[in-house]
Amino acid sequence: FEVPGPRPQLDLLFLRRFLRIQAVLFPKWPSPNVLMFLTLLCVALLEQLVIYQVGVIPSQYYEVLGNKDFSGFKTLTAIALTLIVVNSTLKSFDQFICNRMYVSWRKSLTEYLHSCYFQGQVYYSLHVLREDIDNPDQRISQDVERFCRQLSSMASKLIISPFTLAYYTYQCFHSTGWLGPVSIFGYFVIGTVVNKVLMSPIVSKLVQQEKLEGDFRFKHMQIRVNAEPAAFYRAGRVEHMRTDRRLQSLLQSQRELIGKELWLYIGINTFDYLGSILSYVVIAIPIFSGMYGDLSPTELSALVSKNAFVSIYLISCFSQLIDLSTTVTDVAGYTHRIGELQETLLSLGRKKKANYSEAKDSWDLDNHAGEDPMPGNTAFLLERVTLSVPSSGKLLIKDLSLRISQGSSVMIVGNTGTGKTSLLRVLGGLWESTQGSVEMLTCFGPHGVVFLPQRPFFTDGSLRDQVSQGPAARAGWYDVLSPGEMQRLSFARLFYLQPRYAVLDEATSALTEEVEHELYRVCLQLGMTLVSVGHRASLEKFHSWILKLHGEGRWELTRCEKMKQLPAGEEC
Numbered sequence: 001f002e003v004p005g006p007r008p009q010l011d012l013l014f015l016r017r018f019l020r021i022q023a024v025l026f027p028k029w030p031s032p033n034v035l036m037f038l039t040l041l042c043v044a045l046l047e048q049l050v051i052y053q054v055g056v057i058p059s060q061y062y063e064v065l066g067n068k069d070f071s072g073f074k075t076l077t078a079i080a081l082t083l084i085v086v087n088s089t090l091k092s093f094d095q096f097i098c099n100r101m102y103v104s105w106r107k108s109l110t111e112y113l114h115s116c117y118f119q120g121q122v123y124y125s126l127h128v129l130r131e132d133i134d135n136p137d138q139r140i141s142q143d144v145e146r147f148c149r150q151l152s153s154m155a156s157k158l159i160i161s162p163f164t165l166a167y168y169t170y171q172c173f174h175s176t177g178w179l180g181p182v183s184i185f186g187y188f189v190i191g192t193v194v195n196k197v198l199m200s201p202i203v204s205k206l207v208q209q210e211k212l213e214g215d216f217r218f219k220h221m222q223i224r225v226n227a228e229p230a231a232f233y234r235a236g237r238v239e240h241m242r243t244d245r246r247l248q249s250l251l252q253s254q255r256e257l258i259g260k261e262l263w264l265y266i267g268i269n270t271f272d273y274l275g276s277i278l279s280y281v282v283i284a285i286p287i288f289s290g291m292y293g294d295l296s297p298t299e300l301s302a303l304v305s306k307n308a309f310v311s312i313y314l315i316s317c318f319s320q321l322i323d324l325s326t327t328v329t330d331v332a333g334y335t336h337r338i339g340e341l342q343e344t345l346l347s348l349g350r351k352k353k354a355n356y357s358e359a360k361d362s363w364d365l366d367n368h369a370g371e372d373p374m375p376g377n378t379a380f381l382l383e384r385v386t387l388s389v390p391s392s393g394k395l396l397i398k399d400l401s402l403r404i405s406q407g408s409s410v411m412i413v414g415n416t417g418t419g420k421t422s423l424l425r426v427l428g429g430l431w432e433s434t435q436g437s438v439e440m441l442t443c444f445g446p447h448g449v450v451f452l453p454q455r456p457f458f459t460d461g462s463l464r465d466q467v468s469q470g471p472a473a474r475a476g477w478y479d480v481l482s483p484g485e486m487q488r489l490s491f492a493r494l495f496y497l498q499p500r501y502a503v504l505d506e507a508t509s510a511l512t513e514e515v516e517h518e519l520y521r522v523c524l525q526l527g528m529t530l531v532s533v534g535h536r537a538s539l540e541k542f543h544s545w546i547l548k549l550h551g552e553g554r555w556e557l558t559r560c561e562k563m564k565q566l567p568a569g570e571e572c
């Protein structure tokens with residue numbers, strides 16, 4: 001397995017992708033996400049103020065207890081209890097805002113990706129024509145979820161760190177001189193460099209593991225969707241083996257990831273424990289250099305306690321940042337996967353926009369009684385079109401010129417794999433022609449063209465939705481209806497929409513000849529012009545032209561003499 005493109009790492013590409021995602025999470029001022037982030041910043045700052053107060057309480061206890069001051073002890077205890085209540089309330093709010101932010105980020109990022117994914121037919125190009133982006137569905141659902149969860153879990157620590165670092169550096173400088181902050185900063189720089197080296201291989205491993213996770217899930221989905229044919233073929237044993245094989249490679253990748261993480265954990269834990277010793281070394285230096293020679297033992301222990309808190313806290317601020325390394329590697333891995341998807345979606349979207357007008361693409365089902373937005377009686381105009389299979393380059397049709405106008409129905413025939421459906425894909429804007437121009441001069445939907453693909457499309461929704469909205473909740477229409485029933489339902493949709501042009505790709509293959517005849521008759525009576533792909537010769541009489549594809553680019557267009565004349569007065 002190789003991740004396509006550059007190996008995902010903690011590099012400039014990561015930074016660029018991360019910033020691009022941030023622009024989606026924080027689109028403008030004042031968006032709810034920005035406001036939530038600022039609230040989090042305020043709560044985290046307040047929290048730090050209280051933590052500082054709580055932190056210096058032990059040193060005050062030393063003083064009060066050393067002087068046997070009972071009333072001071074009572075006051076101090078009351079203050080400590082109040083501070084603890086305030087602190088825990090603020091901490092809980094901090095967690096609450098982080099969780100809300102996670103949901104809000106997930107909403108923004110997923111909705112953004114959805115808008116790119118469903119725009120034009122980008123989802124089609126992504127799944128059918130692009131092989132470099134694995135499991136886009138998993139990236140949108142699972143990777144975005146984990147990215148937002150991990151990012152929100154480190155949000156409050158990250159936003160507060162510049163403030164706490166600045167404050168405690170000043171405090172540390174105040175009590176230990178320049179030696180304290182300089183040695184702590186030096187320690188942090190070394191820690192970061194070591195961690196960066198340990199983190200990079202984890203990021204690329206994580207990206208690979210997520211791909212294998214997606215492949216494993218996809219295998220289960222394949223079996224779920226094709227449960228019936230698989231059961232007829234008795235495919236259980238083979239599928240069991242194949243699914244287990246995917247599981248094994250996923251588990252192997254997880255083991256390797258854990259192995260690489262071990263070194264990172266060793267790094268993090270070593271720096272954590274070194275940090276706790278470092279704080280006492282930093283305090284010891286002014287003591288041994290005789291700076292506090294005139295203090296009594298009680299005063300000295302109060303001072304040591306206060307200084308220890310300041311430098312321990314400064315070190316712990318840095319340690320917390322180093323502890324975030326594992327979260328950062330996760331975030332970086334997901335950033336690369338989401339970033340790759342975003343880049344591909346945007347480039348596909350731009351390409352689609354350049355080739356196709358959005359106005360022709362969308363139709364509003366509730367308002368289809370209005371004016372025809374594209375008058376004229378030609379639906380498609382093909383000029384010297386050459387068509388090849390995008391992935392293999394196999395030539396299907398060469399130099400085809402064709403005008404499909406109202407009243408001149410065309411039937412496309414030819415052997416298996418000669419490119420009949422591919423020609424419809426070009427008409428529908430799913431594929432691009434290799435040469436020549438394809439113009440669609442009408443819109444999709446009730447006033448223009450409706451496509452009935454070879455596999456009818458049903459989604460969640462009521463029966464009424466299936467007919468009226470076509471391509472809109474009851475799950476499992478595919479499980480409930482027989483192929484023939486699905487084809488009949490597709491025609492119900494066609495008769496409901498009554499478009500001027502209907503493109504039918506073997507739309508009656510599962511029906512009897514009588515029913516097929518009846519359905520085609522109704523189509524003509526409703527004034528539809530048909531572009532059909534079919535194998536039965538009995539269909540020819542419903543068309544004025546026959547386009548025969550011979551494969552390898554050759555084709556033949558003939559006029560059909562058998563065009564059926566509908567008896568006058570025949571009602572549908």
Ligand SMILES: Nc1ncnc2c1ncn2[C@@H]1O[C@H](COP(=O)(O)OP(=O)(O)OP(=O)(O)O)[C@@H](O)[C@H]1O
Nearest residue numbers: 128129389391392415416417418419420421422423
């Ligand atoms: N997404 C794809 N990727 C690669 N090759 C494809 C793709 N879709 C179709 N092809 C290939 O293009 C050729 C033409 O396919 P097409 O679906 O147009 O055939 P057809 O004439 O409609 O066949 P049938 O009568 O079986 O429906 C076939 O060889 C097919 O394998």
